[in-house]
Amino acid sequence: MQKWFEEAKLGIFIHYGIYAVNGVSESWSFYNGRITYEEYMNQLQGFTASNYDADQWADLIEKSGARYAVLTTKHHDGVALWDTKYSDLNVVARTPAKRDLVKEYAEAMRKRGIRLGMYFSLIDWSHPDYPTVYEGGKEPENPAQANPYSSPAGGKQDEARWKRFLEFNNNQLQELMTNYGTVDLLWFDGDWERSAEQWNLPDFKTYLLSMNPNVIINSRLQGYGDYKTPEQGLPITRPAGPWEFCTTINSSWGYVPTDNKYKSLNQIIRMFCDCISMGGNMLLDIGPKEDGTLDPRQEQILLGLGDWIRTHEEAVYGTTEGIMNRYYLGGSTLSKDRKILYLFVYDDPKENICLKGLCNSIRKITVLHSGKELEHEIHGGVPWFDIPGTTWIYMSKEDTHDQVTVLKLELDGEIEMYGGSGAVVTHN
Structure with a gap:
């Protein structure tokens, strides 16, 4: 090939x-x-x-x-x-x-x-x-x-x-x-x-x-x-x-x-x-x-x-396939060094975008077409069991593109996703 x-x-x-x-x-x-x-x-x-x-x-x-x-x-x-x-x-x-x-x-x-x-x-x-x-x-x-x-x-x-x-x-x-x-x-x-x-x-x-x-x-x-x-x-x-x-x-x-x-x-x-x-x-x-x-x-x-x-060229050319949709209910691509995740947002968000299973810390999130920086927070997770929480990216309709919006997530290293089925928390 x-x-x-x-x-x-x-x-x-x-x-x-x-x-x-x-x-x-x-x-x-x-x-x-x-x-x-x-x-x-x-x-x-x-x-x-x-x-x-x-x-x-x-x-x-x-x-x-x-x-x-x-x-x-x-x-x-x-x-x-x-x-x-x-x-x-x-x-x-x-x-x-x-x-x-x-x-x-x-x-x-x-x-x-x-x-x-x-x-x-x-x-x-x-x-x-x-x-x-x-x-x-x-x-x-x-x-x-x-x-x-x-x-x-x-x-x-x-x-x-x-x-x-x-x-x-x-x-x-x-x-x-x-x-x-x-x-x-x-x-x-x-x-x-x-x-x-x-x-x-x-x-x-x-x-x-x-x-x-x-x-x-x-x-x-x-x-x-x-x-x-x-x-x-x-x-x-x-x-x-x-x-x-x-x-x-x-x-x-x-x-x-x-x-x-x-x-x-x-x-x-x-x-x-x-x-x-x-x-x-x-x-x-x-x-x-x-x-x-x-x-x-x-x-x-x-x-x-x-x-x-x-x-949205940087999310298209020079990228590889993204994460599975069990982590994010939409499309995505990754930079070749796997340190940047691009999320495709197909519809207008009600309040936020949900990303599950991300083990990395996020350094910065921007709306690709406008350059606007978005806030996020993480709820839940059991770090001492290596179980990540749920990432919520705060985004409004005003942040969206007329067609498909792309969010650029800059990570602290190569992307790592959790694929387990959770666990009972036996100690805190």
């Missing part, structure tokens, strides 16, 4: 493709029969990217506070956003856009020092050699009922054609990894439709690392990825190892004009705080319109998130 990823905290996911023309669900709309394949592919004629400006995207992503970006270079529909020589199903050859969008994206992100991520669907429901085998090579009980976009659907498996498809994927990935400078992260999707053996793992990963030994690969590689990617539902228990929570800004990954179910800025910030409190990153998705512009609501959320991060 590369150090930059574990310290990045925030990435921006970009779902951009022909599905934005009619605002339909990316790839799944034809796979699940909501529209025909022909209707879906007719969107090629309306994909202009006429106002696509990768530099504007990069400016917005930089202002959001994100340290990396991930673009859908090819979704399950098989439509490539770059000038691939291995298929004419790409936006250069088949759409009015006639531009290598990946090239412009890569140049713009690299110019601003934003780490470069490429989403690539292992699935390709348009490629004739893809639906030639069943998952795991096992024919289902009712093969005729299988989806013809992903399997032979009653026909015989053809291993030779499947190997040809794997070569096709290898070739396209080689283009992505060698034609656009250093790719920092590969974000795969669709591994569930085939087994590790069918994806030719671990040799496939070895092939990818041969082009860049430092590339990070997400978990969707049948157990051979580098970090976990919980999706849409925030983890309740911290995932083991490095992880990233990917989520939409409304309810859709791509641009759907009728989707007005947007998360509020406050909700986005709280989710972000929850992620970094548990040592993870958040990959927040945006869905540009077919012309390459963004819905103003998406822009405003990214700008608002960036404003909050810049105000």
